[in-house]
Amino acid sequence: MKAYFILYNQINLSYFDAKITDRFLYVHHNWKINFNWKILNLNIKSKILDYALWYNFVKSLNDKWYKAEFKVEKSFYSWILSYCKDEKIDEIIVVKPTENYVYENFKNIRLKLEKEAIKLTFIEDNSSFLLSHKEFLDNYKTPPIMEVFYRFMRKKYDILMDSWKPVWWKWNFDKENRWFDKNHSKTETYKSEMSIGLEKALGFYNYKEELNYPTDRNWAIKLLNFFIxxxxxxxxxxxxxMYEKDDYVYHSNLSTAINFWLLSPLEVINIINKQDTSINNKEWxxxxxxxxxxxxxxxxxxYKDSIYENNFLNHKNDLPGYFWWDDxxxxxxxxxxxxVKRVLSNSxxxxxxxxxxxxxYTLLNSINPLEVNRWFFEMYTDAFEWVVSPNVLSMSQYSDGWKLATKPYVSSWNYxxxxxxxxxxxxxxxxxxxxTDSCPFNFLYWNFVNDNKEIFKATRQPFVVKNLEKIDIEKIKQIKEKFKS
Ligand SMILES: Cc1cc2nc3c(=O)[nH]c(=O)nc-3n(C[C@H](O)[C@H](O)[C@H](O)COP(=O)(O)OP(=O)(O)OC[C@H]3O[C@@H](n4cnc5c(N)ncnc54)[C@H](O)[C@@H]3O)c2cc1C
Ligand code: SF4
Known part of the structure; x- marks a missing residue:
C-alpha cells in the first residue's frame, strides 16, 4: 500500500492525484526549525498557523473518508517508520519540496527508508508556480533580466495581452504610482475567523490573540474576495x-495563503484579471x-548551492536586540x-x-546578511526558503553582488x-x-555611499558619489560613531 506524505506547505488535495484508498500522513514537526542546520526561533504566529492549517486539513480529509493522520512529533522519521510498519505501507510519495534544505532532509530519509524496504518517491511540483523549474531551465541557461522574464510570462500565459502586444500598449505602469495621500484613512481588513484547527492550536500553545491568516481554503477564498x-x-x-496607523495599506495579505497552497497563483491571477478595476490595479x-x-x-x-556562501559587501554586524523586542x-x-513592532506582533x-x-536599515548598518535572512525567515508567516533567501540575500542585502540586484539598493530619509x-x-x-538629533537614515546613507564609492561608480551611479562633494564626511563619521544602532 502507498501513502502520501504531505509537506507543511502543500495544503490542497486537488494538487495530488490521490485515490480514496490512499493514506495521507503529516507530522507537525515545527518544520521550519532546522533551516540550514540551525535551530530557529519562530514567531509564535507561524507555529500556530502551521498547527491550525494542518489540523483543519487532516480533518477535512477524514471528513471525506480519506485516511489521514496528524501527529505532533519531534522526530518524524521514527514516526513514519513505525506508521509504515503498522499499516503495511511500502511506498511513500512526496511532492518535491519547494525548500532545498527540506528536499535534502527527505533525501536522507529516503536512504534510511530504503534499508527498511520502503520506497520514497518524489513527484514533480506542478502547482505552486505557473512555470516549473524544468521549463524555466528549458528556456534559460541563466536567470534573464527580470523585465525579459516578465514579458516572457505575460506572453506564455496570455495574461493582459491583446494578441501579440500588451494591453494598452504598455508592459507596466510603475513610474506613476509613487503616491502618498495625507488624507488616507485606515485600510479595511478582513475580520479574523475561528476554525477548529485554530482553536486547537491556540490551546496547544496556550495563546490568546487572533490570527489574521486563513487556516483553511474557504477562509482563503473569503480573504481574496474581501481584498477584491x-x-x-x-x-x-x-x-x-507607509502609514504609522495602517498595517496593510491596501495590500492583500494573500502571500501566506498562496505559499501554503490554499490558493493557487494562477487561480488568483485569473480572478484578478476578470475584475472591473483599472488596468493599473490589475497589472500592478x-x-x-x-x-x-x-x-x-x-x-x-x-543559485541554491551558492546563495549562502557570499557576503559581497563583507557585512559582519549583529542584528540589534530590538529586532526581538529588547528595548x-x-x-x-x-x-x-x-x-519591526508590526512584524513581531502580526508576523x-x-x-x-x-x-x-x-x-x-540592515544594509546601511552593515548587518551580516545571513542574520538578516534568518530574522526574516523566523518572523514572517509567509517565509519559505525559496522566497526569503533570494529576496533578502540577493535582492536586499546585495550579498551575491550583481546576480539579482543590479546595484545595492539603499536610500536616505528622503523616501x-x-x-x-x-x-x-x-x-x-x-x-x-x-x-545629535540628525535622522540616522541621513548619516548612515552618506557613510554607506562613502564606504562603497567604487561599487556605486561601477553600477552606473557616479552621480551618487558626486553628491558626496556636498557632504562633510568627517562630521558624518563622527555622528555615526556616536550612534548606537
Ligand atoms: C526583504 C524582503 C523579504 C521578503 N520575504 C518574503 C517572504 O518571506 N515570503 C513572501 O511571500 N514574500 C516575501 N517578500 C515579498 C513581499 O514583500 C511579500 O510577498 C508581500 O509583502 C506579502 O504581502 P501581501 O500578500 O499583502 O502582498 P501584496 O502587496 O498584496 O502582493 C501580492 C502578492 O505578490 C507576491 N509578491 C510580491 N512581491 C513578491 C516578491 N518580491 N517575492 C515573492 N512574491 C512576491 C506575493 O505572493 C503577494 O501575496 C519579501 C520582500 C522583501 C523586500
Ligand atoms: S526622521 Fe528618520 S528615523 Fe525618524 S521616522 Fe523619519 S526617516 Fe525614520
Missing part, C-alpha cells in the same frame, strides 16, 4: 506608501505574482520601531516596509519622509545632517 471588494481599487495608487497586482514571485523561485533554485520601545527611529509587514525600512507619515512623530530631525 474593498482594497483592489486602491492597490496601485498607494502601493509604495498581477505582476507581483506572475513576475516577482515566479522569478524569485527560479532564481533561488538556480524596542526605547528606539527613537519611529519608522523602524513601527515596522506580517507589507512590501514597502520590508524594503524601504527594514532592508534599507521615507515623502512616502510615509513616520517622520512627523519621530524624535529625530529628518532634515538635520550633522547634529
Amino acid at each position: 471588494k474593498n482594497n483592489l481599487d486602491n492597490f496601485w495608487k498607494l502601493e509604495d506608501a 497586482f498581477i505582476r507581483q505574482i506572475l513576475w516577482w514571485r515566479e522569478y524569485m523561485y527560479h532564481f533561488f533554485h538556480f 524596542l520601545e526605547k528606539l527613537w527611529l519611529n519608522c523602524l520601531k513601527t515596522s 506580517y509587514g507589507h512590501h514597502i516596509e520590508r524594503l524601504m525600512i527594514i532592508w534599507n 521615507i519622509n515623502k512616502m510615509s507619515d513616520f517622520c512627523t512623530n519621530c524624535e529625530y530631525n529628518v532634515k538635520n545632517k550633522y547634529e
